[in-house]
Amino acid sequence: MNEYFAFDPRLKIRIPQVSNTWTTYSVQTQNRILTEWETIRGHIPDRIRELEGEINIRQEALNNEEDFNRSIELNHEISELASIINDLWIWFRTTQHITNTKIHN
Template sequence: MTKYQFVWNDRLGISLPTLELQWDDYTDAERLAIVEQWETIRGAIPDRIIALEQLIRVQQARLYDEEDFEASCLLNFDIAELASQINDLHIWYRINQEIESRRHS
């Protein structure tokens, strides 16, 4: 029985770890497998951030030309959501540092 899995997150565009146990309760082999799989996923995060930043630039250009107030509000909402996704991706990217520090302690 697998005590962990990686589940696709549509909002962030990456798979996220779902751990059933505390980190220290996994065997060394399980921790290594988790870290290796996470490193592969984590490696895609910078490209995902770049793609979202490009979408923000497109939305900002549309906002600059938008004259309708309601449409401007929707564009601002979309931009804020994209920025929130970027922020969450940065947080997940830093997760590796926490895993690594636990693994070496």
């Protein structure tokens, strides 16, 4: 299955990397890809919770920070973590539609 997924170091999950149109894959391959993706996808909410915890830590630090430059750094870190969460939700929802379509066909 590694040929159909690539690790994204920013998101810290494997994401689909199919090089052909979906219908060119055999039904068996499609099912294997979807099964693997559902396993990966199932861990996305856990990854989001981890990132939310990191945001909370940084927000607490920001609340107590008196150094302006460090405050800017913390805001940047919080923004980047929030961006990662947004991208994870996009992956979670986008492929859910694809998966549901394929299961019902």
